[in-house]
Amino acid sequence: MKPTDEHISPQAHIVPVSLYVGIWITLMICTGLTVFAASVDLGIFNIVVALVIATLKGTLVVLFFMHLRYSTKLTMVTVIAALFWLFIMFSLSMTDYLTRGWSTYASR
Amino acid sequence: MDMATAVQTVERENYLNSNYGIKSWLFTTDHKRIAMLYLVSITFMFWIGGFFAMLIRLELLTPAGDLVSSDTYNKLFSMHGIIMVFFFLIPSVPAVIGNFVIPLMVGAKDLAFPRVNLLSWYLYMAGAITALVSMVTGGVDTGWTFYTPFSTTYSNTHVIGVAIGIFITGFSSILTGLNFIVTIHRMRAPGMTWRRLPLFCWSNYAAALIMVLGTPVIAITLLLVALERAFNIGIFNPQLGGDPLLFQHLFWFYSHPAVYIMILPGMGVISEIVTCFSRKRVFGYEFVALASIAIAVLGFLVWAHHMFVAGISVYAALVFSLLSYLVAIPSAVKVFNWTATMYKGSIRYETPMLYAFGFIGLFTIGGLTGVFLASLGLDVHVHDTYFVIAHFHYVMVGGMVMAYMAGLHFWWPKITGRLYPEAWAKLSALLVFVGFNTTFFPQFILGYMGMPRRYHAYPPEFQVLNVLSTAGASILAVGYVLPMIYFLWSLRYGELSPPNPWNAVGLEWMTASPPPTHNFDETPVVTWEAYDYEHQPQEEVSVGQ
Amino acid sequence: MASSDIQIAEHALQHHFADMEQQQETSTFGMWMFLLTEIMFFGGLFCAYLVYRSSYYQAFVEGSQKMNIWLGATNTAVLICSSLTMALGVRAAQTGKSRLMVVLLLITILFGLGFLGIKAVEYHEHWTSHEFPGPNFHFETGDPAHPATDPQHTEIYFSLYWAMTGLHALHMVVGVILVSWIVIAGLGGAFTPSYFTPVEIVGLYWHFVDLVWIYLFPLLYLISKKHGG
Numbered sequence: 001m002k003p004t005d006e007h008i009s010p011q012a013h014i015v016p017v018s019l020y021v022g023i024w025i026t027l028m029i030c031t032g033l034t035v036f037a038a039s040v041d042l043g044i045f046n047i048v049v050a051l052v053i054a055t056l057k058g059t060l061v062v063l064f065f066m067h068l069r070y071s072t073k074l075t076m077v078t079v080i081a082a083l084f085w086l087f088i089m090f091s092l093s094m095t096d097y098l099t100r101g102w103s104t105y106a107s108r
Numbered sequence: 109m110d111m112a113t114a115v116q117t118v119e120r121e122n123y124l125n126s127n128y129g130i131k132s133w134l135f136t137t138d139h140k141r142i143a144m145l146y147l148v149s150i151t152f153m154f155w156i157g158g159f160f161a162m163l164i165r166l167e168l169l170t171p172a173g174d175l176v177s178s179d180t181y182n183k184l185f186s187m188h189g190i191i192m193v194f195f196f197l198i199p200s201v202p203a204v205i206g207n208f209v210i211p212l213m214v215g216a217k218d219l220a221f222p223r224v225n226l227l228s229w230y231l232y233m234a235g236a237i238t239a240l241v242s243m244v245t246g247g248v249d250t251g252w253t254f255y256t257p258f259s260t261t262y263s264n265t266h267v268i269g270v271a272i273g274i275f276i277t278g279f280s281s282i283l284t285g286l287n288f289i290v291t292i293h294r295m296r297a298p299g300m301t302w303r304r305l306p307l308f309c310w311s312n313y314a315a316a317l318i319m320v321l322g323t324p325v326i327a328i329t330l331l332l333v334a335l336e337r338a339f340n341i342g343i344f345n346p347q348l349g350g351d352p353l354l355f356q357h358l359f360w361f362y363s364h365p366a367v368y369i370m371i372l373p374g375m376g377v378i379s380e381i382v383t384c385f386s387r388k389r390v391f392g393y394e395f396v397a398l399a400s401i402a403i404a405v406l407g408f409l410v411w412a413h414h415m416f417v418a419g420i421s422v423y424a425a426l427v428f429s430l431l432s433y434l435v436a437i438p439s440a441v442k443v444f445n446w447t448a449t450m451y452k453g454s455i456r457y458e459t460p461m462l463y464a465f466g467f468i469g470l471f472t473i474g475g476l477t478g479v480f481l482a483s484l485g486l487d488v489h490v491h492d493t494y495f496v497i498a499h500f501h502y503v504m505v506g507g508m509v510m511a512y513m514a515g516l517h518f519w520w521p522k523i524t525g526r527l528y529p530e531a532w533a534k535l536s537a538l539l540v541f542v543g544f545n546t547t548f549f550p551q552f553i554l555g556y557m558g559m560p561r562r563y564h565a566y567p568p569e570f571q572v573l574n575v576l577s578t579a580g581a582s583i584l585a586v587g588y589v590l591p592m593i594y595f596l597w598s599l600r601y602g603e604l605s606p607p608n609p610w611n612a613v614g615l616e617w618m619t620a621s622p623p624p625t626h627n628f629d630e631t632p633v634v635t636w637e638a639y640d641y642e643h644q645p646q647e648e649v650s651v652g653q
Numbered sequence: 654m655a656s657s658d659i660q661i662a663e664h665a666l667q668h669h670f671a672d673m674e675q676q677q678e679t680s681t682f683g684m685w686m687f688l689l690t691e692i693m694f695f696g697g698l699f700c701a702y703l704v705y706r707s708s709y710y711q712a713f714v715e716g717s718q719k720m721n722i723w724l725g726a727t728n729t730a731v732l733i734c735s736s737l738t739m740a741l742g743v744r745a746a747q748t749g750k751s752r753l754m755v756v757l758l759l760i761t762i763l764f765g766l767g768f769l770g771i772k773a774v775e776y777h778e779h780w781t782s783h784e785f786p787g788p789n790f791h792f793e794t795g796d797p798a799h800p801a802t803d804p805q806h807t808e809i810y811f812s813l814y815w816a817m818t819g820l821h822a823l824h825m826v827v828g829v830i831l832v833s834w835i836v837i838a839g840l841g842g843a844f845t846p847s848y849f850t851p852v853e854i855v856g857l858y859w860h861f862v863d864l865v866w867i868y869l870f871p872l873l874y875l876i877s878k879k880h881g882g
Binding site for chain 3: 027031034037062078081
């Protein structure tokens with residue numbers, strides 16, 4: 001009748017409270033970690049560490065709080081499309097900004 | 109006897125007569141009625157955009173800038189572009205034809221979110237009214253491209269008002285795209301697999317992807333322009349440390365894929381018409397379907413070809429030039445496949461097919477000249493000249509508007525239950541074709557010879573071609589006025605249409621003309637392949653004379 | 654109870670859907686598509702941030718030093734807690750515990766309002782320090798030994814700060830309104846284990862707003878080692 005990807009409807013899946021609380025604790029720890037990392041001088045790696053932690057947090061929110069872990073393949077494709085299109089916008093714009101300084105002619 | 113047959117009426121209950129009164133239209137959630145609301149709105153906007161075009165062409169009859177001042181001329185081409193792009197071309201096929209036909213084509217009772225569909229129309233109206241009020245009270249002179257810092261700092265016109273209007277209408281587009289994608293994924297009738305889906309659905313699905321992914325970016329960009337103008341913040345202003353090219357990157361990130369939002373639904377119309385009027389299934393169905401998706405994806409990778417001479421890095425320009433060549437390939441695949449569909453087909457020359465022929469020829473010319481523009485060296489010569497203007501009018505008017513006209517004629521019997529007068533329609537198609545080429549072919553030559561765009565004065569040696577172009581525009585205008593008249597005429601006096609006047613294959617033709625509100629009396633179950641013309645009985649096609 | 658549960662679900666079934674499952678899956682997919690557009694909407698601002706940060710790193714570092722890392726971290730924690738209560742609220746709806754759902758969502762709203770309150774405090778601080786872009790902008794590092802190296806581009810940092818957090822705060826306000834609507838509907842007994850889709854999709858929206866902040870915090874507040882408070 002209607003096209004479904006899975007035998008069990010994603011909405012039927014009930015996530016245990018303990019898992020939610022566990023994710024929450026992990027998120028809080030990561031927040032503390034990222035604040036701590038900001039007090040250490042890692043030079044250019046400060047932002048790398050911060051973004052890695054943020055991405056970990058984001059992944060947990062999307063997978064478990066937003067139920068992506070239990071959702072259809074179509075939903076997963078939607079999330080991947082979002083990331084891919086952001087990547088296009090960022091990377092192709094940066095091909096301009098990163099290479100403006102490259103000289104076409106021999107430097108003086 | 110004469111009185112009874114002079115004005116025929118549809119006896120059966122359908123979506124048009126199921127309810128009367130203005131509230132039944134303004135609060136409808138029926139996708140077919142919403143499509144009609146859009147038809148009225150965008151037709152109105154088309155004539156306003158056309159009015160600005162008329163003033164432009166009148167000014168360009170003479171080399172001197174003598175009809176209007178240069179400031180006014182800047183407003184004319186800006187408003188012509190803004191209205192035609194955002195308020196006519198982008199909604200045209202999706203909002204009018206797509207809204208009407210897609211649920212029927214997939215065998216559904218409505219789109220996935222009917223109330224969101226109505227909201228889309230109200231957002232369109234709110235945006236259009238906002239933009240029109242700004243235009244009437246002074247207009248904008250930034251060009252439809254709103255380049256900074258002129259738009260943010262130096263222009264003295266209603267930039268914020270028009271930007272807000274486009275912002276609001278952008279959300280109309282986003283919601284329509286969202287509705288189409290969800291509908292095509294989730295509302296297909298049993299047996300309607302992706303491989304059996306009409307190519308019109310594939311094309312609109314691809315266009316909807318662009319609407320959903322690209323429009324939010326221009327929304328935020330215009331918002332930043334408005335903020336910068338209001339608070340003098342300087343994100344795009346070099347005097348305050350900003351980069352005007354960042355605006356252009358963000359603007360064109362949407363606006364280039366936007367041209368594919370405009371053309372893809374038109375290509376979908378052509379696919380439907382070519383197959384029906386050749387009595388033959390589409391050659392290479394999978395290739396045409398995937399070409400639509402390829403155009404949508406590749407279309408997002410080429411935007412900086414609008415910025416080749418703006419000051420971007422030449423290395424980035426190289427990358428974008430190469431990618432721009434690539435995006436021509438799927439479009440070419442479609443043209444080849446339409447042609448191959450016609451080969452050894454049984455061609456009928458009714459009006460929709462005439463417009464389809466026009467589309468294929470003119471879109472090819474327009475598309476090829478796009479490939480010229482993708483070449484860096486050539487672009488340096490013709491950028492910001494009439495060559496560019498001719499290029500995009502070939503694809504947008506010679507291509508897209510012809511496809512829209514083709515679709516209106518093709519589905520008119522389904523939408524209204526009436527047949528339009530075929531002879532007048534053929535005449536109009538001919539006038540459009542002749543008028544269009546007379547208007548825009550000279551502009552290729554003018555551009556190549558160096559006439560710049562967006563100037564109301566030009567060197568005297570360009571006058572002959574400009575006069576020719578204006579003459580063509582008046583013929584083109586007649587070609588558009590005639591359908592207005594005979595379509596309206598047909599609503600009352602047109603011959604009643606049978607359910608399937610073209611003897612076409614497709615679910616929308618298997619219900620009454622016009623359809624009942626709930627589309628199908630029973631949910632159809634699809635067991636045949638798309639465009640199964642081999643098994644369609646060869647009845648006489650019944651079209652009014 | 655079971656029969657009225659099904660009655661509520663049947664009453665909520667819209668005419669163009671074949672059954673409740675199709676309606677649920679369609680609505681959820683619709684919300685994910687909408688969030689896709691929101692990602693691209695914020696994405697434009699993130700792109701501007703990327704461009705200017707990569708070109709004017711020092712100016713961004715200096716601007717970021719003026720952010721109150723403790724308020725920012727507290728706000729991050731507040732939003733994470735609100736996501737927990739939101740997820741638990743959706744679960745309560747899913748398991749038929751309507752009153753628990755209402756309580757959890759009310760707590761979510763409180764967390765949301767708390768976030769907005771802290772944000773208001775921060776905004777006030779930046780406003781009175783002339784850190785709002787425009788003709789009144791005036792940036793000082795506060796450290797006489799290290800004067801501002803590039804105030805013009807630090808102003809762009811602040812433009813992005815106000816634009817990104819402002820847009821985010823606007824989305825929070827909408828989120829609070831949506832959750833309030835769910836609370837009111839829930840009090841009226843609108844949701845059952847067979848029909849709680851609106852709760853689920855408002856939850857998705859709420860988590861998305863949290864997700865955006867999870868990135869805004871390090872990008873705006875933690876660009877480099879904090880030199881002072």
